[in-house]
Amino acid sequence: MKKKITIKTIAKELGVSTSTVSKALKDSHEIGKETKDKIQAFANYYNYKPNSLALQLRNKKTKVIGVILPKIVHHFFSTVIKGIEAVASEKGYHIMVCFSNENYKKEVETLRVLSNGSVDGLIVSIANETLENKDFNHFFELLDDDIPLVLFDRVVDDISCDKVVVDDVGAGYKATKYLIKNGCKKIALITTPNHVNVGTLRRLGYEKALIESYIKTDRSLILEINEKENIKNQIEKVFEQEIDALFAVNEIYAANSMRIAKEKGMHIPNDISIIGFTDGLISEYSSPSITTIAQHGFTMGKQAVELLIERIENKADFFTPKKIVISSDLKLRESTKTSS
Amino acid sequence: MKKKITIKTIAKELGVSTSTVSKALKDSHEIGKETKDKIQAFANYYNYKPNSLALQLRNKKTKVIGVILPKIVHHFFSTVIKGIEAVASEKGYHIMVCFSNENYKKEVETLRVLSNGSVDGLIVSIANETLENKDFNHFFELLDDDIPLVLFDRVVDDISCDKVVVDDVGAGYKATKYLIKNGCKKIALITTPNHVNVGTLRRLGYEKALIESYIKTDRSLILEINEKENIKNQIEKVFEQEIDALFAVNEIYAANSMRIAKEKGMHIPNDISIIGFTDGLISEYSSPSITTIAQHGFTMGKQAVELLIERIENKADFFTPKKIVISSDLKLRESTKTSS
DNA sequence: CAAATTTACGAAATCGGTTTCGTGTTGACA
């Protein structure tokens, strides 16, 4: 096992002091040409790399951004990571990715560990369980410690920090409005339980569109999925009623719905129009392909990390939290009919 | 801006030495009960957390594992990450995720940066470009520096380190054999260019199965996709010939193929059987759902990180690289017919 | 030629911890 080469070993080997070595490697004018050449040649030959831990400790910055996500095997979140990494690496940062697995305890624990100096800042999307029991003390502590924080997608107002969200209300509205415009009247909504606020917001948009068109909101057309049970079975209940359209707040719900519709012999989009959320591969490759709300995860990730780096590198700035709202687009495909 | 609280501040505030504080916080028997209580209460009150950089520097270990992937928005790779993270976090490690974007230069750069002490070891799946130009010096340097390394999925024999791979030959064989068994004769293969070795291996399995059944390999039935051009257009050429089955080395190729088959009015699986690779969401939710080779990414990730941690924590061990081969399964779904 | 300035380098502090070793005080025991 080769011992790693440090400034100290170089110094000893060459009979100079560590300060001289350090300066020589930075091409300081303080060091004479001969000595400099000698040191640089030596360092180069032995492939010397400064220990980054030592530098981080001294500079009090790690150039690492912590990212905590509820899950990873998920098109939207992996797209966000891609966006984060793109900008981060361009600006000389690395990312440390952790997962809460939608679990409150793991989120608290991860936050605690990462806030001990190993990262310069954090980008987080809150776990469902945390949203459910509304305990955000771990975030407050983070802010107390003055650690830059950016929340995205699943955010809560009480936490005073920068945020990046999609225009969920607008998205729900856009989707529903489109369905109505094309002649749909009985529009089912497949959503998440109320504590997941993105679901709630999308639902608000849905209701807003209905109200605007004087369609009474039919409670029985709205289904809140319990993720712990079989999803398909739950959705099937909605199909017991007469519906001519369906808006699902994510891709999986949409795909399941489509499958059920097909099994029931319904023709898509003639008998029923379907709109999903998250522009993932399922929507793109299923047949018929599914019209969806594109969330622009890549953009969200980029924006989030830009906000964060700004905070990190410019802490003097007075703290007035920013909130960036990314507008979402309706991506028309084959699962929706057009009235024209 | 609150100043962070360190051992030094505690010591000063309480009129003791830093050594005393350090020991008191570790409940050392050397420190008297009163002093201990006082210090612990103080530290607790001010929510003291030891700076991890300082510890890492002293202990010469970071408890961080670097992971370098060719891409992230990809079912297989995100599943692997999930597996890595699961075991890592259970064993007290964190993961630092970086991407090469299939790019040689970025891979070299990332490897260089991560090998300066910021991680205890690395898990890597090699970029396509690197495989293409066969320049692995950056990996050799890593080994020279005695940094534990585990390669997975996209590996090369020349690099002497632990590896985790799927049984690609066996998988290709299994899929092809299954098609033959069920009466298919003209089996197309949609694969990657030859430098991507997993593609090559799967192709070997394909050819082996054909030979075993005395079917002559028809060069015109094999298509190497050029990822820089439109995938669908390329696949369409294969359909100009008469085929009754198709084996694609990934999900995207399979989904595209299915779409083309449908557009040509072929019925699946009666007119043509299709088998894909990677058991992702597309295969599961498309209709008909696609029979695929399940790669068990989660298991691969777990195995990789287990190998790595073993190396990290037990460096004395003589270096005899291990290679774990994960056997893949054929997951039967609707896109393949059965002869029965 | 003496004084002032440059040049070229080293000593030591610092970042925030841990750990070894030493030492003053106490109490027990012969």
Add this chain to the structure above:
DNA sequence: TGTCAACACGAAACCGATTTCGTAAATTTG
């Protein structure tokens, strides 16, 4: 009452770098 162990704590080295400051020798200047 002298000796020795146990106790409780502090000084200082260390991890691997950077950086400020000091200084001897060489060079320039008056």
